[in-house]
Amino acid sequence: MWPAAKLTRFRSGLLAWFDKEKRDLPWRRTNDPYAIWLSEIMLQQTRVAAAIPYFERFLARFPNYQALAQADEEEVLRHWAGLGYYYRARNMQKAAQVVCEMGGFPHDYGTILELPGVGDYTAAAVASIAFDLPHAVVDGNVARVISRLFASRAARKHIVELADKLLDWKHAGNFNQAMMELGATRCLPKNPQCLLCPVAKMCKARALGLQNEFPAPKTKARNVDIERALFWIERRGKLLAWQRPANARLMPGFWELPEAEHLPEAVAKMELGTFRHGITVHRYRITVWRAAAPRQLGDCHWLAKRELDQLPLSTIFRKAVKVVDGRA
Numbered sequence: 001m002w003p004a005a006k007l008t009r010f011r012s013g014l015l016a017w018f019d020k021e022k023r024d025l026p027w028r029r030t031n032d033p034y035a036i037w038l039s040e041i042m043l044q045q046t047r048v049a050a051a052i053p054y055f056e057r058f059l060a061r062f063p064n065y066q067a068l069a070q071a072d073e074e075e076v077l078r079h080w081a082g083l084g085y086y087y088r089a090r091n092m093q094k095a096a097q098v099v100c101e102m103g104g105f106p107h108d109y110g111t112i113l114e115l116p117g118v119g120d121y122t123a124a125a126v127a128s129i130a131f132d133l134p135h136a137v138v139d140g141n142v143a144r145v146i147s148r149l150f151a152s153r154a155a156r157k158h159i160v161e162l163a164d165k166l167l168d169w170k171h172a173g174n175f176n177q178a179m180m181e182l183g184a185t186r187c188l189p190k191n192p193q194c195l196l197c198p199v200a201k202m203c204k205a206r207a208l209g210l211q212n213e214f215p216a217p218k219t220k221a222r223n224v225d226i227e228r229a230l231f232w233i234e235r236r237g238k239l240l241a242w243q244r245p246a247n248a249r250l251m252p253g254f255w256e257l258p259e260a261e262h263l264p265e266a267v268a269k270m271e272l273g274t275f276r277h278g279i280t281v282h283r284y285r286i287t288v289w290r291a292a293a294p295r296q297l298g299d300c301h302w303l304a305k306r307e308l309d310q311l312p313l314s315t316i317f318r319k320a321v322k323v324v325d326g327r328a
Helices: 004-019 033-040 047-063 065-070 071-082 088-104 111-112 120-131 140-149 156-166 167-185 305-310 315-327
Strands: 222-230 238-243 268-279 282-291 300-304
Touching: 004 156, 004 167, 033 047, 033 120, 047 071, 065 088, 071 088, 071 222, 088 111, 111 120, 140 156, 140 167, 222 268, 222 315, 238 305, 268 315, 282 315, 300 305
Parallel strands: 222 282
Antiparallel strands: 238 300, 268 282
16 A cells, blocks of 8 residues: 555545536535435446436435335336336335434444445445545446556455545545546546546556556456337227236336237237337347237236326336337
């Protein structure tokens, strides 16, 4: 680890840069632990630009943990629709209910960590940003910054130890945000902007001319291309759909358009359009077909089209609606 003088220069230089260059993000305008917690959960698996409108809409409808705890789960999921990974919304509501039982949002790292759906990273982020507690945050951006600073390909455990040593205990919240900001805007995965980096002179990988070699690249999984066909069965202002069961592993309670497995007697009559959808390494090409209602509807139900916006629809269902509406 660096000597004390270098560590002090690093901290002060990074904090001064962050104070001047940080992005104006809605969750940075508050110290409310609920809002900060919401932002951290949303930013898991979601880009900042995409998360902002969802954050603002969700917070407008559920402005505090009490409102979230008391809300109908279906409405919570509807406001989350489009972000994916719906277990995050369910865990947030469960955690909000626990916080209500506690009588207030916990002010210490250990208790925050015990909330449903909260791991080390989220607990450290909320504890430091909301309460300025000295817990280092290590996400992918921070891990990349540290890997380059020390030209290290060490395991995550060692990276976390270095993060703890770098942390400015007097300004923990701003320091953690500065490290994340540095990774998100300057120390990029490819072609890092070293000339604009406030701590480039302290970076070992930069000094060696190896900044693009750290951290070690991950082996990418091969994409899997899949064709799917959805039935668009409409009658007198109603649309046929099926609902995922409450105990489903993925997106329980969400509505989907039927496929051949749900309506084996249905016959596709006219193609209404196609679209693409990606989930991890799976790349779907989805075709929407107009079909007549079979005699046996199985587990499908008629939904009023005018009420679709009030229901938790899967992203694929919503994309299909746009395809069909665009044709009309």
